[in-house]
Amino acid sequence: EAQVTQNPRYLITVTGKKLTVTCSQNMNHEYMSWYRQDPGLGLRQIYYSMNVEVTDKGDVPEGYKVSRKEKRNFPLILESPSPNQTSLYFCASRRTGGMPEQYFGPGTRLTVT
Amino acid sequence: EDQVTQSPEALRLQEGESSSLNCSYTVSGLRGLFWYRQDPGKGPEFLFTLYSAGEEKEKERLKATLTKKESFLHITAPKPEDSATYLCAVQGSDWVGAQKLVFGQGTRLTINP
Numbered sequence: 001e002a003q004v005t006q007n008p009r010y011l012i013t014v015t016g017k018k019l020t021v022t023c024s025q026n027m028n029h030e031y032m033s034w035y036r037q038d039p040g041l042g043l044r045q046i047y048y049s050m051n052v053e054v055t056d057k058g059d060v061p062e063g064y065k066v067s068r069k070e071k072r073n074f075p076l077i078l079e080s081p082s083p084n085q086t087s088l089y090f091c092a093s094r095r096t097g098g099m100p101e102q103y104f105g106p107g108t109r110l111t112v113t
Numbered sequence: 114e115d116q117v118t119q120s121p122e123a124l125r126l127q128e129g130e131s132s133s134l135n136c137s138y139t140v141s142g143l144r145g146l147f148w149y150r151q152d153p154g155k156g157p158e159f160l161f162t163l164y165s166a167g168e169e170k171e172k173e174r175l176k177a178t179l180t181k182k183e184s185f186l187h188i189t190a191p192k193p194e195d196s197a198t199y200l201c202a203v204q205g206s207d208w209v210g211a212q213k214l215v216f217g218q219g220t221r222l223t224i225n226p
Contacts, residue, residue: 004156045214048212058213104157106156107154
């Protein structure tokens, strides 16, 4: 089944404790992206990657890091999480040519206390 | 800056009562306009892509249309299982705009039996 997976689905952590949210897709998509979703603000892009070893900032990159060492994986790293990073996070992927629609993962609900 | 505004924020209908959701957008050049469905606690699920004014797409009880400034999602004779939040997003045609989706805040649709 073609899908985007994320882990963990739920995470409660404390301020300053480094964490990684994993994202993997099995559709051989070149492009991957991270979004956060907050009430009243909608979905906003954090980082994206056009292909392996090619990443760039989205609209809200502060406090986040990403890496793209393999085509299928695109982890989101919070080196020192803060309460304002409490949010619902989504990973998405798409092909770079042809149809541009993105396919989203199931989401990771992060709470930073 | 690309912008998307959806209205209404919330809509409650009786089963079988047809209606339309609105998505107004401003973008320097449109590569595509997307409609997604999002159920509580889940990732957005792709519904339609529209590329140019006048284009229409249909899927079961849903029909999406596009003008140069707006898109409408028409729901005909809805059923309770159509209850969800419907998201509209645009992708620009320039290099920067093509790297992300700009989302509206969504319309939360409730269909009462």
